[in-house]
Amino acid sequence: MSGGLLLAGVRRVGAERTAEEPVEVLLQDGRISAIGLALDAAGVERVELDGRYLAPGMWDGHVHMGQWSAVSRRLDLSGAGSAAEAAALVRARVDAGWDSSEILLGYGFRDALWADAPDVESLEVGETAVALVSGDVHTVWSNRALLRRAGLPDDAWWLNEQPAFDLNARLSATDATTLDRWVADAARAAAARGVTGIVDLEMGGAVEAWERRIGEGLRTLRVKAGVYPADLERVRARRLRSGDPILGADGLGADGLGTVGWFKLFTDGALNSRTAWCVDAYPDGDGGHGLPSYPDAELRAVAREALAAGLIPTIHAIGDRALTQALDTFAALGIPADAPLAPRIEHAQLLRPGDAPRFAALGVQASVQPEHAMDDRDVADHHWAGRTDRAYAYRALLDAGAQLVLGSDAPVAPLDPWVTLSAAVTRTRDAREPWHPEQALPLPDALRASWGGVDGLRVGGLADLAILDADPHAVAPEALRTLPVHATVVAGARVG
Incomplete structure (x- = not known):
């Protein structure tokens, strides 16, 4: 063997437990090529890690990277x-x-x-x-x-809603060089917290932006770049589909750092703005139910158009009425199980009774942001009074067989996977009593949802890794929020 990186003296963190005995892990050609003791690794760089903890790299399943970098x-x-x-x-x-x-x-x-x-x-x-x-x-x-x-x-x-998004886009506009510098700073900060990949759902032009950034040498993380309706014609004209590499010129092929992600649609607004579309009326104001984004038939038509172009939809749905509409849309689409990406729903903050099992039945992932529950608990107690037992109901989704994906929705919450993980596991922060603790996730399931669904390290897996100074299985739950990260590896190279 020649070339690569040998991580020596590491304890492997799995979803269920951490191995007690240190091992060596060999990284070559962007993948884990061997795990064992006294590996034959002539010609590689050896890094002594003195019993630290090696885990799969953390993913943030929902980021608006340009906005986060400007915040x-x-x-x-x-x-x-x-x-x-x-x-x-x-x-x-x-x-x-x-x-x-x-x-x-x-x-x-x-x-x-x-x-x-x-x-x-x-x-x-x-x-x-x-x-x-x-x-x-x-x-x-x-x-x-x-x-x-x-x-x-x-x-x-x-x-x-849309007028606000449009104005925010105008206000946030800056030249590409400046924005890319800010994004590079934000990517380094994310790497310092163990992040090896993000789903960037920036509102427009994400595919082209990441082609430019990675092409100019940004190698700090993997990116699945979202596509919005305004992007559809450009992306379709290039025959780019979900899962395709967006940077073919550097020779990384299917394991390239940038790939085309999901096609983003909305069904409603947000809780704080009282535009989340709900079955029950809001208690204040004129008794409105929120603001739906599309009639049912129009939402299905736009989603079908994207799917015909090879783009898998993800649908923003916060209120319970909106969530039902999103699930009904996926039921009508009938996306095959072997699609390059699983269909997703973003947020899923208020569940209608009976909708949780539909995620597994339809093969739809639940992309959720646990820190939102900590931000919104008082607002939800007021505006969703009597219904918060099914708000941010992550355990109910898990128990119903849904595949969970954890994220931040940065800049709405920090791009820090340990903040996200802590909120998912403890349902509290700032020493408050846990809010609906029955909806907390067990740590193993929260780790899987932060690692892209994997259970731990495996030979042949991508060499996207977080090297930790503490064992997440051994620290107090409240200490997860600030768990120290020693270093981060992406595609076999240290990036943070």
């Missing part, structure tokens, strides 16, 4: 307990010195339980244009200076 450059409003507090944070930032030629962007506010209502007047800070994006990314709150700059009507100071 650290925005005003954090996640701690605002009212509209007045959010406005005060804006004024303080302007008073501290802000170039009024630049738009002041904020993110992370959650207004669903605010006692006061947002208004356009409270964001008036002279000539500075202000736009604030909600924590769920489904609402944008602006001032008049922003509306004038963006050429929007006076009543567009509060936007939900």
